[in-house]
Amino acid sequence: MSTPITDPSQLPPAFEKAMNSGNLDEVMSLFAPGAVMRTVTGETVTGQALHDYTAGSIAGNAQLSNGPSRIVAGTDTALISEEWTLEVTTPDGTRHKATGTTANVASRDQDGTWRIAILNPLGTA
Template sequence: MSTPITDPAQLPPAFEKAMNSGNVDEVMSLLAPGAVMRTVTGETVTGQVLRDYTAGTIADNGRLSNGPSRVLAGADIALISEEWTLEVTTPDGNRKKATGTTANVARRGQDGTWRMAILNPLGIA
């Protein structure tokens, strides 16, 4: 993480920027230890599988666009929701677009830095 995230509202734009830069290490630095993600296909991934999934999205020329974020924070936890669009290149060379509304959970670490702990791009669906 190039700049520590001191406000959970900073996470969505930082995540978008890291994904679109193609830097998997930067994306992973925004995640809390043990972070978990439910993929758009409904699979739950964590650890190395989450890293590989992220690297695959980047390799598919993924382009993420986030809409305005809504953040509800209390103590050391925050609920973050925003509309998103992700375009990737399919194996046949075509661009495919997916959209949704997230229901993500961020956690503030002992160092005061906020990181994503639960990524749920499908929101409540």
């Protein structure tokens, strides 16, 4: 993570910027240890599977666009919700566009840095 995230509202734009620039290391640095993601297909990934899924999105020239964030933050956890659009090229060369509303959870590390603990682009669906 190039700049520590000191407020959960900084996570969505940092994630969008890292994804759109194709910087896998930067995207992965925004995840808390043990983070989990529910993919747009409904699969749950963590650890190496999360890394590989993110790498696949970046390889597909993923372009993410986030809408305004709604954040409810406690002392060490925050709920982040926002509309998003993601365009990605599938392995067969087709450009695919997906949209949704997230329901993400962020957590604050002991050093005060916020990271994504749960990334759920499907929200409550």
